[in-house]
Amino acid sequence: MTHLTVDKPPRSRPAPAGRPGPLGRFSASSPSWLFAAPALVVYVAVVLYPAAAGVVYAFTDWSGIGQEMSFVGVANFLTLLDDEQAMGSIGNTLLLTLAIVAVQNGVGLLLALGVHAKLRSRAMLRVVFFSPVVVSPVMVAFLWKYVYNPDPSAGLNGLLGLRVDWLGDPSVALWSIAGMVVWQYAGYSMVIFLAGLEGVPTELHEAAMIDGAGTFQRFRYVTWPLLAPAVTINLMLSTIGGLKLFDQIFAATNGGPGYATETLSTVLYKQAFVFGKFGYSTAIALVLALFVAAVSLVQVYYLRSREVAS
Amino acid sequence: MTMTDLRNARMSRAQFFRMMGGLAAAAAATTACSTRPQTTASTGDGQAVTELKFVGVADQKAPMDGLLTAYQQAQPSVRLTASYAPTDQVQTSLRTQLGAGNAPDLHVVYPGSGSAMSMSQIAEAGLLADLSAQAWAATIPTGFKPAFQLDGKTYMYSAGSSVIGAVYNKKVFEQAGVQEPPATWSEFLALCGKLKKAGVTPIALGAQTPWVTQLITYALVPSTVYAKDPTFDDKQLAGQASFAESGWRQAMEMYLELQKRGFFNDNPNGTTFEQQTSMVATGKAAMAIQVSAVLPDFRKAASAPDDLSMFPVPGADDAASVWIPAGVVVGLGVSAKSRNVEQAKAFVDFLGRQENINAWAKAIAAIPLTQDAGSTVDPAVQSFLPFTKDRAVPFMDQRWPNAEVQPVHFAVVQELLAGKATVDEALKKMDEAYRK
Numbered sequence: 004m005t006h007l008t009v010d011k012p013p014r015s016r017p018a019p020a021g022r023p024g025p026l027g028r029f030s031a032s033s034p035s036w037l038f039a040a041p042a043l044v045v046y047v048a049v050v051l052y053p054a055a056a057g058v059v060y061a062f063t064d065w066s067g068i069g070q071e072m073s074f075v076g077v078a079n080f081l082t083l084l085d086d087e088q089a090m091g092s093i094g095n096t097l098l099l100t101l102a103i104v105a106v107q108n109g110v111g112l113l114l115a116l117g118v119h120a121k122l123r124s125r126a127m128l129r130v131v132f133f134s135p136v137v138v139s140p141v142m143v144a145f146l147w148k149y150v151y152n153p154d155p156s157a158g159l160n161g162l163l164g165l166r167v168d169w170l171g172d173p174s175v176a177l178w179s180i181a182g183m184v185v186w187q188y189a190g191y192s193m194v195i196f197l198a199g200l201e202g203v204p205t206e207l208h209e210a211a212m213i214d215g216a217g218t219f220q221r222f223r224y225v226t227w228p229l230l231a232p233a234v235t236i237n238l239m240l241s242t243i244g245g246l247k248l249f250d251q252i253f254a255a256t257n258g259g260p261g262y263a264t265e266t267l268s269t270v271l272y273k274q275a276f277v278f279g280k281f282g283y284s285t286a287i288a289l290v291l292a293l294f295v296a297a298v299s300l301v302q303v304y305y306l307r308s309r310e311v312a313s
Numbered sequence: 314m315t316m317t318d319l320r321n322a323r324m325s326r327a328q329f330f331r332m333m334g335g336l337a338a339a340a341a342a343t344t345a346c347s348t349r350p351q352t353t354a355s356t357g358d359g360q361a362v363t364e365l366k367f368v369g370v371a372d373q374k375a376p377m378d379g380l381l382t383a384y385q386q387a388q389p390s391v392r393l394t395a396s397y398a399p400t401d402q403v404q405t406s407l408r409t410q411l412g413a414g415n416a417p418d419l420h421v422v423y424p425g426s427g428s429a430m431s432m433s434q435i436a437e438a439g440l441l442a443d444l445s446a447q448a449w450a451a452t453i454p455t456g457f458k459p460a461f462q463l464d465g466k467t468y469m470y471s472a473g474s475s476v477i478g479a480v481y482n483k484k485v486f487e488q489a490g491v492q493e494p495p496a497t498w499s500e501f502l503a504l505c506g507k508l509k510k511a512g513v514t515p516i517a518l519g520a521q522t523p524w525v526t527q528l529i530t531y532a533l534v535p536s537t538v539y540a541k542d543p544t545f546d547d548k549q550l551a552g553q554a555s556f557a558e559s560g561w562r563q564a565m566e567m568y569l570e571l572q573k574r575g576f577f578n579d580n581p582n583g584t585t586f587e588q589q590t591s592m593v594a595t596g597k598a599a600m601a602i603q604v605s606a607v608l609p610d611f612r613k614a615a616s617a618p619d620d621l622s623m624f625p626v627p628g629a630d631d632a633a634s635v636w637i638p639a640g641v642v643v644g645l646g647v648s649a650k651s652r653n654v655e656q657a658k659a660f661v662d663f664l665g666r667q668e669n670i671n672a673w674a675k676a677i678a679a680i681p682l683t684q685d686a687g688s689t690v691d692p693a694v695q696s697f698l699p700f701t702k703d704r705a706v707p708f709m710d711q712r713w714p715n716a717e718v719q720p721v722h723f724a725v726v727q728e729l730l731a732g733k734a735t736v737d738e739a740l741k742k743m744d745e746a747y748r749k
Contacts, residue, residue, distance in 0.1 A: 068411040069438025153583035171521060171583025173731045257401070257523055260582040261728035276405045278716050279429045281412070 060285040067281035079286035088262060089270045089287060095177060096266040100245030102181040103188075108237050110185060111192025116222075118193070119200045129197070133190040140187065144254035147183040151255075170256050173263035180252055180264055187251075188244065192237045199233030200226065235306040239299050246295050267291050363656045366417035367395040368410075370403045370643055372606055373421065376472070376676035384663055391656055393419075400524060404430045411440055414650065418657040422469045422646035424460035425711025427719050432461065432469040434716065435646065441468040442647040442654050449665030452683045460641040460711050470661045471644035472673035473682040476637055476697045477532045477708070478625045480611050481600035482593055485513055489599070494624035494696070496632045498567070505576040508599045516571060517598035518581035518730075519589030526726035527719070529571070529602045529626075531709055533564040535636035536628025539706045546712045549747070556747070557740040564628070565736045569729060582727055590614050594621070602626055605694050606642055608678040623693045625700060637700045640708030642679050713747065721746040 036043070061079055065072040083089055114132050118125045135143065151169035152158035160167060169179040203226055211221045249268035252258065258265040258273070267287060275284035369377055374397045381393050398406060403421055407430055410416050422441065426433040435441050443466050444450055450467040461469050481494075489511035495501040505515035520526045537560030538545050548554035556562075571577060578584060578598060590607075592598035594614035603611075605623060612618035627635045645664070647657040663669060671688050674681040678691035680701065690698065697705075710719045725739035 066434075066438065067408055068435065068440060071438070148585075151583070153580035168580040168583040171580045171731070173582075173728070173733050256521075259521070259523065259724060259727050260731050261724050261733055263731075263733075273720065276408050277429050277720055279408070279434060 057285055058289060060282050061289045062286075063282040064280075065282045066279045067275055067284075068279070072282075075282070079283045080290070082283060083287060083290065088265065089267070091262060092265040092267050092270045095264065096246060096248075096268075099177055099181055099248060099266060100242060102178065103184050103245040103248070104238060104241045106181065107185045107189050107241050108192050108234075110189040111237065112196050114189060114193040115196035115200055119197060129193075132193055135187045136191045138187065140250035141254045143183060143187050144251045147179075147186075148255060150183075151179055171260055173260050176256055176260060176263045180248075180255060183255070184245075184248065184251055188241070192241065195233050195237050195240075196230065199230045203229045231306070231310040235303065235310065238306060239302050242302060243295055243299055246291070246298065362390055362392050363653050364392045364394065365419060365651075365653060365657055365660065367393055367419040368403065368407060368417045368421060369395060369397045369645070370421045371397045371399045372643065372677065373397065373645075375609060376673040379672060379676070380664060380669055383669075384660060387663070388659075391660070393660070404428065411435065411438075416440065416648040416650055418648055418651040418653055419645060419660065420648065422644050424469060424471060424641040424644055425707070425713075426459075427710030427713035427716065429716040431711075431716070432644070432646070433463045436463045436466075436468040440649050442649045442651070442658060444468060444470060444647065444658065444661060447658070447662045447665055449662075449670070449683070454682075457641055457682075457707070460707060461644075469644040469646050470664055471641045471682065472664070472670050472677075473642060473679040474639045474701075475604050475606040475642045475677070475679045476623075476625070476639045476694055476701075476705075477528055477602065477604050478623045478637065478694075478697060479516075479532075479600040480593060480603045480605075480608060480621060480623050480693075482596050482598075482615075482620055483622055484617075484620045485596050485599045489513065495627055496635070497627050497630050499630055501627055502570075502574070505571070505574065509574075509576060513596070514578045514592065514598040515576040515600065516578075517584075517589045517592035517601045518577045519584045519586040519601075520581040520727055520730055521584055522586035522589075523720070523723040523727075525586050525589065525603075526723045526730075527710075528604060529568050530561075530564050530722070530726065531638045532602050532626040533567050533628035534561060534709060535638050535704075535706045536634060537561070537563040537567070540629065540634045540636040540704070543706070550712070550714065555740075556743045557737070561740060561743075562736060565729065565739060567628070568726070569736070572730060581730055604640075605678045605691070605697075608691070608693055609676070621693065624696050635700075636704045636706060637697055638708055639680070639697070639701055639705035640711060642677065715746075715749055717746040717749050718743060 062074060062076060063072045064075050064078075118128045118132065122128065138146075148170065150158045152160065153168040153171055154160065155166045159165070159169065167175060170176050207225050207229075208221055211225050216224065247268055248266060249272065252264050252266060252269055253272070256264045258269040268291070271284045271287040271291065274280045274287060367377075367381075377395060377397075381395055384391070385393065397403075404423075407416070407420055421430065422435060423431040425431055428434075432441070445465075445467045447467075449470070450461075453461050453467065457474070461467050461471065479494075485508070489508050491504060491507060495504045508515040518525070518529075541560060542548070542554075545554055545559065572581075578592065589598075589601050589603075590610050591614050593601045594611050595616075601611075608621070608623065611621050615621055625635065625637045629635050645661065647654060647661055651657050664673065667683060667685050668687060670681050670683060671685075673679070675689055675691070678694055680690055680694065680698070681688045710722075713719065721742050725734060725742055728734035729736065729739055
């Protein structure tokens with residue numbers, strides 16, 4: 004058997020000066036953003052660009068369907084200032100966020116401290132407390148509709164011997180929503196606090212113990228300061244989550260009864276899909292986005308300043 | 314080649330790349346298929362098949378399933394894929410599809426002008442095909458034209474009309490010693506009192522489901538508003554009449570009187586449509602004020618469907634001035650942007666044949682749009698027929714000028730039931746929404 008072999012021509016490209024690193028042309032001196040570039044391209048294409056392009060609608064009167072659309076300047080933003088319903092929903096949004104941030108993180112911290120202890124069942128408990136996080140928010144809302152059944156013999160009422168119309172009484176409904184959100188996401192806060200707790204060096208605790216510090220003192224003066232980064236992240240994530248909350252409200256009460264659980268998210272949804280005012284809805288969305296960004300920035304700035312290194 | 318062979322086989326680099334290339338090509342081919350749905354495939358015998366997509370409201374599933382099968386048999390060259398969603402969701406998902414420019418070929422359309430998916434709103438945006446040329450369109454009764462037509466052109470198909478009244482459980486009425494349905498408002502209140510004394514909830518109300526909140530007002534307003542002034546809608550559109558200064562006030566007060574006297578179940582704001590249905594079907598409650606189109610839901614939930622019937626809610630103390638709400642049932646439109654407009658229109662034309670109108674109307678207890686010897690009217694709505702000629706008015710929202718009044722009505726009724734608003738405040742909010 005004969006082979007026809009052709010000699011490969013020598014490479015015309017000169018060899019690189021230094022020894023190439025394990026990543027070939029990428030080396031430690033390459034700018035770091037280059038490594039994120041592929042992901043960044045995808046992110047820009049499917050998230051940032053559409054979001055930015057959508058901003059244009061905030062300055063139009065587009066109905067959401069059809070071709071007709073005209074530029075209306077800042078009219079949508081002026082309408083927002085006069086819109087009683089949207090303004091009223093800001094109060095609800097803030098109250099709901101406050102309740103969720105306070106309770107979710109409080110419960111999350113307690114759960115974390117609990118499952119951090121050297122309990123035999125702690126691995127299982129961690130899974131149990133975390134599991135609601137992975138359930139779809141709409142499923143959680145439907146599930147809690149049963150828990151919140153107003154019948155005195157059913158659900159939570161039956162268990163506690165109460166006669167509360169959890170989702171139907173306007174003075175209770177907002178807190179009922181907060182309750183189901185806390186139930187779902189306390190496990191998420193717990194996981195972040197747990198990560199923080201794992202990072203607290205045991206030597207510090209031992210030293211404090213030798214100095215005669217009790218359990219509470221060790222928490223207050225050793226654990227708590229070192230937990231600051233976890234607190235920052237948790238507070239920020241739960242604030243953003245609270246301000247944007249939509250799925251659970253939509254599925255459980257649809258903003259009702261009356262306007263009792265209407266938040267900025269449900270208002271902007273209704274403006275777009277029920278009233279057919281897509282332009283106005285985008286304007287509300289833009290205001291909400293800027294508001295969330297502002298709150299988070301202030302929060303991060305303030306909370307970062309009190310973090311200490313372990 | 315067995316699995317072991319495959320695992321042990323040596324593969325050259327070239328073979329490997331060829332194989333991966335093949336996979337990539339196959340993947341590209343499948344993606345191409347899924348992103349660009351083929352609108353024409355072929356049947357076994359080589360005939361071209363047109364695929365039509367249909368999105369309907371859940372209440373239409375019963376009549377549509379039968380008619381779709383019948384159409385496929387008659388027209389093997391058309392394949393219809395149907396999907397259904399409940400009222401609240403279908404409006405959102407369809408609007409999104411319409412906005413994104415990928416509307417299904419056929420889809421649900423609400424009569425008149427008062428909702429985001431209503432005939433006039435979508436037709437105005439140029440998204441509905443003109444159906445005026447079809448034979449059935451020429452037979453639309455004059456009173457119904459505003460529900461079907463915009464500027465004289467027909468954009469929606471509907472099989473007929475439904476009525477709002479009291480769905481009641483005959484067994485429960487018998488056990489409470491009630492002989493026959495009431496003819497006046499006082500008789501209605503007396504009936505509720507009697508039922509309450511007998512230990513059953515007189516009226517089940519599932520006001521947590523937003524659209525249910527409106528039905529009691531809708532049942533009363535024909536008697537308190539339109540019986541006195543049949544031109545109320547025109548005056549309101551001209552700015553000469555308002556909710557606050559009309560019989561709407563009386564209707565709202567009557568609504569609240571029912572609650573004050575304890576004729577509703579506890580916590581209506583925490584009760585859903587499904588719970589309401591089951592309360593009447595199982596005899597826990599005597600009746601529910603509902604639209605006849607959901608009568609099949611009540612029958613499905615009951616162990617003896619024949620126990621359920623309906624009667625008009627008398628909104629006045631003089632039996633002669635009792636009027637009823639009779640509205641065109643949720644309809645169907647053809648997307649103007651469909652690539653198969655003609656085939657989709659042909660299906661609507663098929664639905665418009667008298668025998669198919671009859672079949673549709675029968676399945677949802679509606680009164681057929683046009684009638685022949687084969688038309689049947691559900692026995693449950695027989696008692697409404699004497700009213701349909703000159704003492705019936707379309708559902709109020711069908712002539713409201715925008716999509717905002719209806720949701721405001723839902724919300725203020727919930728507030729009234731919760732005691733968080735007065736009738737004055739409620740009607741003021743509705744008037745404000747009307748003027749937007």
